[in-house]
Amino acid sequence: MPPDSDLIDRALKMGSLLLDAATHSSRKRASNHNSIVWPLPPDLTFKIFSMLDTQSLCYVSAACSFFSKCAKDPLCYQNLDLTTLVPKVNNAVVATMIQRAGKALRSLKLGVVPATACSPGFCQPMVSTIRKAIVEAPNFSWNDKRSRQGRESSVLTRCCLSPLSGDGGAPGALLRKLHLYNIERMDSTSLCCALSACPSLLDLEIVGIHVELRQTLMSVSANCHLIERLFFESSRTGRDDSLKAQTCSELVNNCPHLTSLSLRGFKLHDCKVRILVKGFRKLKYVDFSSSYSITGNFLRNLGNCTGGNLLEVLILRDCMHLKELEVIKFLTAILAGDFKLLMHLDISNREGLACEADWYHRCYSSSSNMPIKQVLEARPDMRLVAEYPSEGSYAETFDADMNSDISLQFSSPTSDGSIFMSTSESSYNSDHGSGNEEGQDAVIYGESSDEDNNMNL
Template identity: 50%
Template sequence: MLDTRSVCRAAATCSMFNKCAMDSLCYQYIDLTSAETKVNNSVVFAMVQRAAKNLQSLKLGIQPVALRGTRFCQSMVFAAHNPVDTSSFSWHDRRSEQEKMPCFLTRSCLLPLTLGNGAIGGLLRQLHLYNIDAMDTTTLCTALSVCRSLFDFAVVGLNVNLKQTLKSLSSFCPCLEHLFFESSGIGGDESLKSSTCFDIVNGCPLLSSLTLRGFKLNDHKVQILLKGFQHLKLIDFTSAYTLTGIFLRSLSNCGYDLRLEVLILRDCVHLREVEVDKFLSVILQGECKNLRYLDISNKDGLATAGDCFERSYNPSHVSIERVFTERPEVHLVAEFPIDKSFGDLEEAIDGQGGSNDSTPYTLSPMSLEKSFSMGSSDGSYNSDPDSGEDLQDIGCTFYEEFSDGAEYFMP
């Protein structure tokens, strides 16, 4: 029941503890994401081999400070009432933080999953990969080709192709229910095509949680995903570059009982004020009955009709206030800080009594209840990169409930 590092230390204490730590059941849930520990391929290989067919969860790489310690329960009921608060950290903060720590893993770290005709990877339920710089698309897709029982897949900061990865998931992972994919750069991956959207819809029909952060997603592709995944309860398109919000119209005319509980459209630079206002009107009419959390915040404001360079920092004021009063069960987050770089500097200063500080515009009436701890976005890793422990000669384990209805951990 100890965490990975604690069992590693216990295994090095005495021969009795070391013998206990060699049990394959100690390696069902391998979590080697600590930034304070130096982990290389041989460590991963040894632990995966010890787990053998008992392996159910594998987490590798350097997890960003802002995401470390965040407990994201994959129970959608829990997520709706205790959603992830993404307002405390920005995309750029996460990128700068994760680049401070070297990753000792290479693309071969996933090789053990494919050995023996994929006997080990075939039973894997959860795979999370964070900021493994050496990982490439071919190696990742090869590993996914044997993970036919994969239930929960997360990728953060890997330089891999979205289109090819989704094709592999659609071809080999029919049991997938939770997908979290964060790009290594904002809007840098343009590989997603409409045909790929159809492939993932047909190949992974059970998907209930979909997160695609930092990709170029137009409204047509999103509509394909929404129409195809009829079990979706959570959608997160943070920093989707070309998303305008037209797809929101289809949420009220989907033709079936919409199960969506969480919708996050934070910092989508082309998101239009008029589309947001129309969607809020739909919510006020009683549509989207299952919706419990909506984030339309944007650090640069919303785009006005037809021009993404003209920004609105006070959008849909009346509609937002009405949602608070008429649909109190919906936790609406609408934060629009005044960005003086877009102009109107003198008006902004006069309106704040001469203050030079940006003031966030928010109409959220309540603070988000946090049943998990959120990492700081302005900090660095707590320990010296060179002070990490070497796990070459000691074992480790990671215990976690992993049965139906249990809580899982997501970025």
């Protein structure tokens, strides 16, 4: 007689329940065993787990039930690094991690970074010494991500940072560091909303995000009064011309603790740059790499004011409108004794420096009028980088190491011609002028197109 089918089903269900119960009991026994044999007290275990990076913490949490309980302590999530090589972190993961951290959240890194930059320590903290300041910029940029566009899309949306405002704003209240990379769907409104929940922010880094410079700086000025480091690289190189002089002035007045300022790839005019550099009284690090419309006029008489004379690092690499005459005047000011604290200067340009009369006419190698060697002899402690193409064949690099040696090295351009401006970045050529300043802003702040010495901030 064949067995009853109902009896078979009941036996299978009972066997499944018994297996689940046995598995649960086995896990509970293993967890109790681990808690007994684990040699460290809970507080020390939490401390060790809090020193792990986010990915390692997730691996530890999956090891056993005991470790999973230990890894749920908020202190373990105070420094969240959710950056990845390819998009695989979604909003739910971000929300879960921020919720676990709660009020203990101090640092958040989020987004997609290239493989060359996704190594421990690729993003340096705020400058504390000059050596750290020189290498504080990330080892990647928006341009590194262009090859991935069209083949993959970010799984993070514009509301990925909304958990910072949750629970009455507790997660973002004590956040000190926020680094965002290549989040394609992020917009200005969402970013500004997140910044409004971070009043204690000290370090803000934004790379490859489609947000407007003016709106972002207005939000920082309104909400992040303690900020010390601001790094912002445009995702639309040379096209963002939104910055206004009033925004610069408000940022200077509302964020007096800023020591490091990097605005890369934006269309910046000299009058606005001067407001920023001259206005911040603690500014030590400045990076305006790949910024269009800067001619160098803002450097005039900057060394005798409190803001500019404290500079330790100045980077003007690949500023396409930077004029040779302004560079010569700046180097002459250094020889005269200004900028005594300056230890790193980068005035390199893959297109060469612009001539005074016509910026289309480029200086492809350092002319005899530029007192580069004199500066290196007078300031052996300063590193001066001046790389220019010579008829497209080589670049000259002048460098003074800390042992006061003067070196001249030649390097060939890369096989893909990267020493010259790429086609995708040449759209600024439609601007035939130097873009030195905007008339309306110059009138408001009493600036002239020449010396502009008597500006009142």
